[in-house]
Amino acid sequence: MKSHGLRVRGDWPDLMQMSQGWAKAWARPWNDDFPAVALRLERGNARFLRACTELVRELATPVLSPALLPSRTSLWTDAGYEVSDQLLLLEHDLRDIPAGTLGSDIAAGGFEPADELYQIDQVAFPVRWRLGRRGLEESIEATVRTVVHRVSDQEGTTGFSVAGVGLGQGYLQRLAVHPRAQGLGHGTALVRASLLWARRHGARAVLVNTQAENERARQLYERTGFRPVPGGLVVMAAAPD
Ligand SMILES: CC(C)(COP(=O)(O)OP(=O)(O)OC[C@H]1O[C@@H](n2cnc3c(N)ncnc32)[C@H](O)[C@@H]1OP(=O)(O)O)[C@@H](O)C(=O)NCCC(=O)NCCS
CATH class of the missing domain: 3.40.630 (Aminopeptidase)
Structure with a gap:
């Protein structure tokens, strides 16, 4: 070479x-x-x-x-x-949320066991947009403070979100729900838990991005209060x- x-x-x-x-x-x-x-x-x-x-x-x-x-x-x-x-970039102004409307019973935790997150990411995303092990690690390391929220059923973890805060800016770095558990409200609950955590940790706003053609994710984000940032x-x- x-x-x-x-x-x-x-x-x-x-x-x-x-x-x-x-x-x-x-x-x-x-x-x-x-x-x-x-x-x-x-x-x-x-x-x-x-x-x-x-x-x-x-x-x-x-x-x-x-x-x-x-x-x-x-x-x-x-x-x-x-x-x-072209990716969609959406922002949620956390000051817009009236106090008490974000409640969630999803526990906040750490990166381990990371393999569970990896397995879900692999099946939830098309090949091109999977993060891979290193990409997942980088999403955790991207901000000074990071949290992983998980949902699970009898068979184990079925969905997760990775959120971070740095310099007063929040980021929803990753959101994925196993296909077997989609459409049950887990994605919405994970977004709400991430927003609540970000606000508690000093974020004034949370950014998220997704593929332009990911209509389901766009709808979920807009339903939970995100607004598109022009230009993406x-x-x-x-x-x-
Ligand atoms: C996008 C994604 C995270 C949504 O997760 P989810 O758990 O299916 O989301 P929800 O169940 O909260 O909401 C999705 C839909 O289910 C519906 N829903 C919510 N609760 C429901 C319930 N109890 N029963 C039936 N349907 C319900 C919602 O109305 C919503 O409808 P929509 O499909 O018209 O938007 C999931 O589809 C996924 O992992 N996709 C692949 C990865 C991805 O795109 N990640 C995000 C972009 S980076």
Whole structure:
């Protein structure tokens, strides 16, 4: 594999770090099933991003960006990327909720046993949008404070949500209910429990994103008080050579 003038640490499919001077980026498999590279730019210009892209596209394609605000895409465009997916971004202003309307009896807990979350994520989402083990870990580590809410039946855990708060901003990072338990109100209860937790932990608003075509999730979020943020988010893909 050519280095393209970059310093590379880590071996694919483990997390790879690429650097050049102060510029730094990370690459990992998109998830455990969809053959693609998830590339994250920590800092650096379009030339650096292009060099990283050249390097990692020898490992897998497509090479995909994280979910980006439309205002943050110009550097990726300059590096030869095009919009691949439009995502809905929705926000819930927690000050809008009259006190006492959010009650939920779902207990808040931690990440373990993580395998239960992984199994549900795998069956609830289409291949392209599964998080995979590493993606799930990253959703937990993305914010300073994180919580996992779980629902279960006699056979075990049937649904979960991951929520986080950082700098007064809440994030609903993940929501999934096993197909055998969908339509019973668990998704709604998990969202409500996450909102309540976020408000208790100092969030003024909660953001969530989902695939543009995920009509069921959009309806659930709007029903629970989320409103669309104009422009949404986009995932960019490196244009083929
Ligand atoms: C989106 C998702 C989390 C919803 O979970 P859920 O537990 O089925 O959600 P709910 O049961 O609370 O609500 C879903 C529907 O069931 C209905 N419902 C709620 N309680 C019900 C009950 N007691 N009996 C029958 N139906 C009920 C709701 O009216 C709602 O109707 P809709 O399909 O028209 O929106 C689930 O479908 C899922 O995991 N999907 C795949 C992953 C995903 O898309 N995650 C979120 C986006 S990132």
